[in-house]
Amino acid sequence: MPDLAALLPPPVLFFALGFAAGALRSDLAVPDALAKALSLYLMVVIGLKGGAAISLPGATEGL
Structure with missing residues (x-):
């Protein structure tokens, strides 16, 4: 049985x-x-x- 919390995140609720x-x-x-x-x-x-995500190594690869 799937976890109900995984199926209904707060933004959806x-x-x-x-x-x-x-x-x-x-x-x-x-x-x-x-x-x-x-x-x-x-x-x-x-x-x-x-900003934190773009500062990670490899975040700008492929641009």
């Missing part, structure tokens, strides 16, 4: 929750300050993760 909330016509809202903070956090994390 968040998408399903948002889809279900929209389908049920929920008035689900995120405060503007929280949305801005999460956006900035995600941009920084994605940038740092990409």
Whole structure:
């Protein structure tokens, strides 16, 4: 029997929750300050993760 955690990663679950909330016509809202903070956090994390990945040996081979 497959591991349920491997089949349903958190991004997929968040998408399903948002889809279900929209389908049920929920008035689900995120405060503007929280949305801005999460956006900035995600941009920084994605940038740092990409910078760390490109700094690894062999990351630029084939370019």
